[in-house]
Amino acid sequence: MAFPLSSSHVRQPLSADFVAHRRPRSSPPPTYLELPRGRTIRICRIAPREVRSGCCRCRIKPLECLDAETIPFMSYLNDGMKKTQRLVAVILIAVQVSCALPVVGPVSWMVPPAEAVLYSPDTKVPRTGELALRKAIPANPNMKNIQNSLEEISYLLRIPQRKPYGTMEGNVKKALKIAKDEKDSILASLPADLKEKGSELYASLIEGKGGLEDLLKYIKDKDPDKVSVGLASSLDTIAEIELLQAPGLSFLLPQQYKNYPRLAGRGIVEFTVEKGDGSSFSPEAGGQPRKTATIQVVIDGYSAPLTAGNFAKRVIDGTYNGSKFNCTDQAIITDGGPDRKGGNGPPLEIMPSGQFEPLYKTTLSVQDGELPVLPLSVYGSVAMAHSEVSDEYSSPDQFFFYLYDKSYSGLGGLSFDEGQFSVFGYTTATGRDILPQIKTGDIIKSAILVDGGNRLTVPADS
Numbered sequence: 001m002a003f004p005l006s007s008s009h010v011r012q013p014l015s016a017d018f019v020a021h022r023r024p025r026s027s028p029p030p031t032y033l034e035l036p037r038g039r040t041i042r043i044c045r046i047a048p049r050e051v052r053s054g055c056c057r058c059r060i061k062p063l064e065c066l067d068a069e070t071i072p073f074m075s076y077l078n079d080g081m082k083k084t085q086r087l088v089a090v091i092l093i094a095v096q097v098s099c100a101l102p103v104v105g106p107v108s109w110m111v112p113p114a115e116a117v118l119y120s121p122d123t124k125v126p127r128t129g130e131l132a133l134r135k136a137i138p139a140n141p142n143m144k145n146i147q148n149s150l151e152e153i154s155y156l157l158r159i160p161q162r163k164p165y166g167t168m169e170g171n172v173k174k175a176l177k178i179a180k181d182e183k184d185s186i187l188a189s190l191p192a193d194l195k196e197k198g199s200e201l202y203a204s205l206i207e208g209k210g211g212l213e214d215l216l217k218y219i220k221d222k223d224p225d226k227v228s229v230g231l232a233s234s235l236d237t238i239a240e241i242e243l244l245q246a247p248g249l250s251f252l253l254p255q256q257y258k259n260y261p262r263l264a265g266r267g268i269v270e271f272t273v274e275k276g277d278g279s280s281f282s283p284e285a286g287g288q289p290r291k292t293a294t295i296q297v298v299i300d301g302y303s304a305p306l307t308a309g310n311f312a313k314r315v316i317d318g319t320y321n322g323s324k325f326n327c328t329d330q331a332i333i334t335d336g337g338p339d340r341k342g343g344n345g346p347p348l349e350i351m352p353s354g355q356f357e358p359l360y361k362t363t364l365s366v367q368d369g370e371l372p373v374l375p376l377s378v379y380g381s382v383a384m385a386h387s388e389v390s391d392e393y394s395s396p397d398q399f400f401f402y403l404y405d406k407s408y409s410g411l412g413g414l415s416f417d418e419g420q421f422s423v424f425g426y427t428t429a430t431g432r433d434i435l436p437q438i439k440t441g442d443i444i445k446s447a448i449l450v451d452g453g454n455r456l457t458v459p460a461d462s
Contacts, residue, residue: 125371125413125414126378127413128378129298129380129426129428130428131151131154132381133298134147135147135373137239137242138246138250138302139241139242139243139245139246140189140242140245142186143238143241143245144242146179146238147242149174149178150172150231150235150238153168153171153227153231156168157224157227157231163222163224165219165222168219169219172212172215172219173216175212176216179202183202186202186241187199190244190245191244198241198244198245201240201241201244204237205237205241208237210233210237211233215227215230215234218230246302248264248265253305254360257347257360259461260309260459261312261313262309262456263301263309263452263455263457264301264305264455266302266451266455267299267301267308267312267455267456268450269297269312269315269447269448269450270297270447270448270450271294271295271296271297271320271431271446271447272293272294272444272445272446272447273292273294273325273438273443274292274442274443275439275442276324281434294431295431295434295435296427297431299311299382299424301452301455303351303358303374303424304358304374304422304423304424306347307346307394307422308425309346309456309457309458310345310394310396311384311399311425313456314396314397315448315449316453316456319336319337319447320334320337320444321337321445321446322338322443322444322445323335323336323337323444324444325439325441327439329403329408330403330404330408331400331402331403332401332403332435332438333398334398334400335398336396336397341396342388343388344387344394344396346393346394347392348361348391348393348421348422349422349424350362350363350364350372350421351372351374352364352370352372353372353373363420364419366414371419372418374425376415376418376420376421376423377418378426379404380401380403380431381402382400382401382402382423382425382427383400383402383422383424384399384421384424385399386421394422401438402415403435
């Protein structure tokens with residue numbers, strides 16, 4: 001094994017005191033024996049009877065002063081250790097190749113945790129808009145525990161061949177236990193005027209069609225298709241209950257941003273789009289070609305209240321009516337509308353996963369393991385472009401649909417632009433099939449805020 005050179009590894013010149021005790025002319029010259037780890041000791045060639053404590057002829061400690069009879073043994077030991085090291089190395093390589101065991105050593109423990117997040121194919125970043133929006137709802141902790149137990153099943157269902165039904169069953173039983181044991185505390189978190197509706201939803205979550213008890217039965221039957229349908233039904237019901245529990249923001253906005261429009265909750269925007277060249281959109285199943293098509297977007301004020309609020313206000317003001325699309329391989333960008341203002345919009349606004357409020361005017365470092373609550377790496381995610389003046393601000397009116405494609409992403413399946421833009425919503429099933437058909441020059445005929453207007457606050461001086 002090689003060691004860096006240092007003063008402790010370099011032989012020093014002989015001292016005058018040492019030279020004074022010269023060897024007799026009849027003594028053979030000393031020999032240096034090289035041991036493992038680069039250590040060298042001096043061998044004094046004298047008869048065994050002359051070796052004694054404090055040998056004045058060699059000035060070496062007694063244990064390091066070896067006679068001629070010991071040299072062959074040390075040489076044999078040195079060769080044996082080298083052969084043993086080679087054998088161990090060969091065995092470890094063979095075991096690693098055949099069993100795919102994790103390597104323990106510098107290769108593994110020197111890898112930063114962030115690289116494990118980026119390069120692991122199991123990175124649990126939401127891959128659909130529905131999942132991302134569901135995870136973003138600030139709700140009762142017990143409801144979140146139920147949700148997390150079921151969300152885990154979504155990842156387990158992706159496993160091909162032999163699926164871990166035993167683990168799935170354990171997750172559902174855990175969720176059922178929480179749902180029954182914590183029923184009173186969960187229902188108590190509902191506003192008084194929504195308690196009746198919430199109680200009905202809660203009963204259907206446990207015992208209703210497609211509820212947790214049905215899901216448990218499907219798992220025991222090992223029917224992946226029914227498990228998938230039952231899981232989706234249960235998660236949709238959970239999302240409905242959580243939205244009833246979270247009527248507003250769970251944090252206070254910074255004082256300097258009080259004059260910006262803000263959305264305290266969810267909203268829905270519907271775009272009616274048409275072809276710029278007069279052609280038609282592909283027909284729906286069994287239908288006729290369409291001159292216009294609808295793209296529906298859910299905007300999230302829980303995680304991006306200023307960005308979603310600014311966007312909702314622009315929609316109400318008619319900013320996007322007549323706006324044209326410009327397309328790239330990865331995005332469909334609007335031109336901001338006929339009356340585009342330019343300048344700065346709301347500050348860059350990104351809520352990191354695991355945090356309770358957004359960060360402003362700063363991007364996330366995905367390399368350091370920072371991931372957003374609303375990821376860009378989802379097909380149909382909606383985000384504001386950067387301001388032309390400063391990357392610390394979003395554009396006041398220019399937004400884009402992100403066309404996530406894994407082939408343009410990093411090894412962990414994350415976009416290279418992840419954590420760099422203010423994502424504030426996702427395209428729903430009503431419109432995702434339209435996005436691939438959008439071409440440069442196509443037009444937004446109208447944009448309407450169909451839900452969430454009652455959650456929008458627009459200050460008088462905004």
